[in-house]
Amino acid sequence: MDVYSYQKMNSKHILIAGGSGLIGTALSKHLTAEGHHVSILSRQNKSDFVYWDLIEGVIDESKIKDVQVLINLCGEGIADKNWTKSRKKALLDSRVESTKLLFKYSEKMPKLEHYISASGITCYGYDEKFEGYEETDNFGTDYISQLVKKWEISADLFKSKVTVSKIRTGIVLSDQGGAIDKMIKPIRFSLGASLGSGKQILPWIHINDLSRMFSHIIAFKSEGIFNACANNSTNLDFMNTLAQSIGKTNWLPAVPGVLLKMILGEMASLLLKGVHVSNKKIQRTNFKFEYVELKEALKSLNLK
Numbered sequence: 038m039d040v041y042s043y044q045k046m047n048s049k050h051i052l053i054a055g056g057s058g059l060i061g062t063a064l065s066k067h068l069t070a071e072g073h074h075v076s077i078l079s080r081q082n083k084s085d086f087v088y089w090d091l092i093e094g095v096i097d098e099s100k101i102k103d104v105q106v107l108i109n110l111c112g113e114g115i116a117d118k119n120w121t122k123s124r125k126k127a128l129l130d131s132r133v134e135s136t137k138l139l140f141k142y143s144e145k146m147p148k149l150e151h152y153i154s155a156s157g158i159t160c161y162g163y164d165e166k167f168e169g170y171e172e173t174d175n176f177g178t179d180y181i182s183q184l185v186k187k188w189e190i191s192a193d194l195f196k197s198k199v200t201v202s203k204i205r206t207g208i209v210l211s212d213q214g215g216a217i218d219k220m221i222k223p224i225r226f227s228l229g230a231s232l233g234s235g236k237q238i239l240p241w242i243h244i245n246d247l248s249r250m251f252s253h254i255i256a257f258k259s260e261g262i263f264n265a266c267a268n269n270s271t272n273l274d275f276m277n278t279l280a281q282s283i284g285k286t287n288w289l290p291a292v293p294g295v296l297l298k299m300i301l302g303e304m305a306s307l308l309l310k311g312v313h314v315s316n317k318k319i320q321r322t323n324f325k326f327e328y329v330e331l332k333e334a335l336k337s338l339n340l341k
Contacts, residue, residue, distance in 0.1 A: 048072040049255070050103045050148075052087065054139060055110030059215045060155070060206070060247065063207030064108070066331070067248035068255075076100065091135055096142045099115030106151045106255055111135035112188070115173040115181065116159070116216075120304045128184060136191040143198060151200045151258055153251065154192035158207040158240050158266060160185035161312050165238075169269065172205070172262040180303065189262070200260045207266040207314065209247060210328075217279070221340060224280045229287040232293035235273030237311030240266035243328040243337070253324045263319045267326040267334070272311065275331065282335040 051068055055061050056077035065075050078088035078096070089096040118124050133287040136154070143149055146241050161170040162177020176186045185205075195201050208216045241264050252267055252310075270278070273291075280287045297305040316326070328334035 046138065047256070048074065049105040050074045051108060051255070052075070052076045052078065052104040052146075053108045053110060054078040054089075054135060055112065055155070056108075056277065058110060059211055059213060060209060060244070061110045061156050062213070063211070063244050064110075064248045064251055067245075067252060071252060076104070089138075091131075091138060094138055094141075094309050096138070096145075098142070098145045101146050103148055104146045105148050106153065107139060107146070108153045108155075108251070109136060109139055109192070110155045112155065115159075116219075116304065116307055119302055120180070125180070125184075129187060131219040132184075132188040133191045136188075136194065138195045139174060140194040143195065149199055151202070151255065152195040152198075153194065153202045153204065153254065154189065156189055156192075156203045156205045156262070157181070157185045158205045158264060158314055159307070159312060160189075161314070163306070163310040163312060166313060169263075169313045171315045172264060172318055174250060179306065181307070199313060200258050202254050202259055203262045204251065204254070204265050205262060205314075206247065207242050207264075209244055210241055210338060211244040212340055213244075217338070217340070220276070221279060221283065224276075224283065224285050225286065227285060228289060229276060229280050229285065229289065230289040231273040231276045231291045231299065233272070233291060233309040235271060235276075235291050237272045237309060238269050238313040239272055239275050239311055240264075240269050241265045241275070241331065241334070242326075243334045245337075246326050246328055249327070250319060250324060253319075253322070257322065259322055264314045264316050265316045265319070266316050267329050270331050272308075278331050279335060282332070282338075283340050 076087050078089045083087045087100045176182045190319045296310045
């Protein structure tokens with residue numbers, strides 16, 4: 038029996054925190070299509086949402102008593118604003134404090150059996166590892182790696198109660214926003230270029246494969262950490278292939294790293310440094326990626 042037939046026979050009530058974002062929207066549609074009952078935590082007090090307020094620390098208890106799977110996708114965008122002291126606090130609090138609140142209210146979820154936390158692939162540091170970082174490798178010592186470490190440690194609160202899974206996501210390929218939307222805008226105006234050396238590695242995954250991976254982990258109640266990455270590309274290859282996908286060519290020279298550092302400060306490390314990761318662990322669970330070639334993955338999107 039394949040995972041999708043299994044899912045339809047074993048539909049669950051799934052609650053998603055951060056469900057209105059890029060990943061959450063796609064995941065909600067995917068899980069609903071598989072026959073699951075999906076609820077979204079939202080500050081909008083509507084009948085089809087579960088109301089919560091992180092600042093006030095409250096969740097509507099009346100709608101969560103039957104929840105079996107809790108997915109936490111919360112976290113302010115890493116690259117949305119420069120990493121000032123206040124911004125770093127917001128990045129941490131949006132991840133850790135949301136987890137603590139969900140754990141507090143897990144007492145109101147007697148049927149809860151599985152907690153799944155989003156996480157970041159940028160947790161291994163920036164030292165190159167030719168064969169790719171695996172889930173058992175240590176965290177890096179840089180700021181972003183340590184942020185992910187604190188994020189994942191907070192998820193361990195749930196270990197005393199339920200199965201815990203952590204999905205470390207790479208760049209998500211989607212035509213509904215996210216990193217691709219930002220990367221393709223200058224290309225549309227023939228202003229596209231690689232960044233820095235262009236040799237830095239970008240791990241990526243198609244939005245459909247990411248949704249399927251969550252579904253797979255739910256179906257088989259897979260415990261532990263999993264790298265969500267279908268393949269790795271250099272920044273140069275990624276930007277050139279992205280340009281080709283909309284009939285463009287990147288003719289400008291690479292954007293100098295020193296310029297990006299002047300503009301973005303510490304956050305420039307996200308663009309100038311890369312990480313090569315392995316997806317062997319999730320594949321050993323018999324999960325199959327649909328998109329492993331960047332050209333085909335981008336071709337499947339509506340990027341024109």
